Amino acid sequence: MTEYGRGAGREPWHPEDPLYGDQGWAGQQAVQGQGPYGGQPQHYQQEPQHSQPQQPYYDGGQHQQPQQPQQPQQPQQPQQPGHPGRPQPYNDQQQYGQGHNGGWDTGAHQQQEPVPYGMSPGADPYAAQQPAYGGEGPDYYAAPEAYPPPQPPNQRRAAPEPDRAPEWEPETEAEEQHPFFTGADDHDDDAYDDDPRESRGGRGGRGGDRRGGKTKKKKSRNGTACLFVTVVLVGGIGGVGYFGYQFYQDQFGAPEDFTGSGTGSVEVEVPKGAGLGQIGSILARKGVVKSSGAFVSAATANPKSQGIQPGVYPMKKEMSGKAAVDLMINPSNLNALIIREGQRNVAIYEEIDKKLKLDAGTTEDVAEKEFKDLGLPEWANDDPDIKDPLEGFLYPSRYDIGGKSTPKSMLKEMVTRAAAKYEAANVEAEATRLGLNSPMDLITVASLVQVEGKYKHDFDKVSRVVYNRLKPNNTETVGRLEFDSTINYIKAESRLDIGAVDDLRQLRDPYNTYDIKGLPPGAISNPGAEALNSAINPKPGPWYYFVSVTADKTLFAVTNAEHEKNRQQYEDELENSGQ
Structure with missing residues (x-):
């Protein structure tokens, strides 16, 4: 068997194999003594081999050639990896018959039996062979543009004749086949005869649909489609323009507005x-x-x-x-009622009547008759001499008046807010701590501080004056408060000059602090949060008297003599101011 896996003849595997040069298969024979590779010698000097029978040869691992008659032993040519049959020079460091990774066996393999032609052998002894002799030759069958792998002579395909037409048709660009544009679904089955035969056109839909030898002209939808697309585009542009205009108006344009006062x-x-x-x-x-x-x-x-x-x-x-x-x-x-700190109930009742456009005295009558239903705390109204059970419980704040507002609803809202504020201040426990008889006494002290302390920054000291005068060992006022505010409360007035002290003591009224000792039976105003806090936390000091000279100046005194000097300063200030 000759090298390169050939049979008995010298015909090469492929007519265009460049390795064969001019002595390929163009009708010429290889020169005697030369191989089919353009004059390369076919035989090389070979070192002695081990005595071993000749193994069958496999062409590419696919087909086994029939074993040829025993020829005189020729020197074995080394094989080129990836291109069996091509002679290569020996590598000086690798000898035939020595162990090599991926090279030829040294005789350890066994003789294999021949396999019929066309059957796959058990293994290809050359399939995993690495370059055994140093150089790497090009593999003309591994690249995508390589020659096709060799085939046996009986399986080769003849080259096409020059005058024979190619077996494939040139590709043409496919035409649009979507029924929306071609109108393929716009046909009437009744327009065709009963012949079920259908002749298809060429590739790309050419030739039309024919039934029974008759070709029906399809109705085109191109005009309808264009009209539809145009309508959609026009509608979209219109919508975008409308919303764009609205967006511009919202962002940059003047908002819609009425004119006039309504x-x-x-x-x-x-x-x-x-x-x-x-x-x-x-x-x-x-x-x-x-x-x-x-x-x-x-x-x-x-x-x-x-x-x-x-x-x-x-x-x-x-x-x-x-x-x-x-x-x-x-x-x-603002349709609301604003209650000022220190304001009395009488004034609040009048304002509610005005806001709700009611007859004068309507709200006061409701307060007198329905005070038990307005949410007063249990400790409130604990003295039969209290003139108004709601005094001190109409909490200073702003109260909105709506279409459903009534005197009772407004009074109840005020009382509820006051009760919540007093509970948050823990007036029951604080009254006990301060030595008062009830939480109602603490609210009364706060109402006195609110009216007597003309300015809030004086509330803490005024509160101390109240507690100092309530002491039993008080020798300055002998346990009496002697506040002008209580006389004004009795008379429903707001005067600075209330008269001589001796005359005031002749006024018999449980709220007259010039006559009674201790606190009046109830509050004389509606105190705010600051006055309540000062009543709970009076500032320590020995003061029994005070007089406000200016808005920023209040003079406090321990003795009556010192207090008289302060009063004289107050009168001088009034005279200098022209009042």
Whole structure:
């Protein structure tokens, strides 16, 4: 068997194999004594081999060639890795027959039996062979553009004849076949005959649909599709333009607004913590302004809009944003009742009647008859001489007036708030700590501090004067408070000159502190949080007297003589001021 796995003949595996040079298969024979590789010698000097039978040869691991008759022993040629049969020079450091990783066996393998042609042998002794002799030759069958692997002569395919047409058709660009554009689904089955045969056109849908030899012209939908697309585009552009305009108006355009001060009347309640945007939305829902933006724009331009308070506002409909802001920044337009610290119940009843547009005395009558149903604490109204059980329990604050407000509902809201404040201050325990008879006495002290202490920074000292005068060992006032505020409470007045002391002591009334010792039966005003805190925490000191000379100056004294000097200074201040 010759090298390169050939059979009996000298025909090469491929006519275009460049390794064969000019002596390939173009009708020429190899020169005697030369191999088919362009003049390379076919035989090389070989070292002695081990005595071993010749093994069958496998062509590429796929087919076994029939064993040839025994020829005279020729020197074995080394094989090129990846290209069996091509002679290569020996490597000086690797000898035939020596152990080599991936090289030829040294005789340890056994003789294999021949395998019929066309069957796969058990193993290819050359399949995993590494270059055994130093150099790496090019593998012309491994690259994508390599020659096809060799085939036996009986399985080779003849080259196509020059005048024979190729077996493939040139590819053409596919035409659009979607039924939306071609109208392929727009056919009428009744337009065809009953012949079930159908002739298809060429590739890409050419040739049309034919039934029974008749070709039906398809209805084109190109015009309808274009019209549909045009409508969609026009509609989309219109929608984008509309929303773009709205966005521009919202961001940059002037908001919709009414003109003028409005007409009619509507009540609007602004909740606590509401911002300008929320207020504008409330006004727009009520029909006061045309848009929230109109109010927000006008409020932003007016720095006083930050003073808009929560509460109920009597508004008009269809007001401009500026008119709505101007009305709401004026506290007098807020439909609410504001109770001042130290204000008496009599004045509060009158204001409720005015706010609710009721006859004078209506609220006072409700307070007198229904005070037990308004939520007073259990310790309140603990003395039969108390003139008004609600005095001291109409807590100073602002109370919104709505369409459903009544004298009873408003009074109950005030009492409920006062009770909660007093409970939070723990007045029951504090009254016991201070040596008072009841929590009601503590509220009474707070009401006195609120009225007598003209300024809040004096409340702590005024509270100490009250507690010092209540002491049994008080030699300055002999246990009497002698506060002018109690006389004004009795007379429902607010005067500085209340008369001579001897005359005042002739007034018989349980609230007359010039006559009685100790506290009056109940509060004389509605104290605020500061006065209550000072009543609970009086400042330590020996003072029994005080007089306010100016707004920033209050003089406190321990003895009556010192107090008279302070009073003279007060009168001088009044004279110099022209009062």
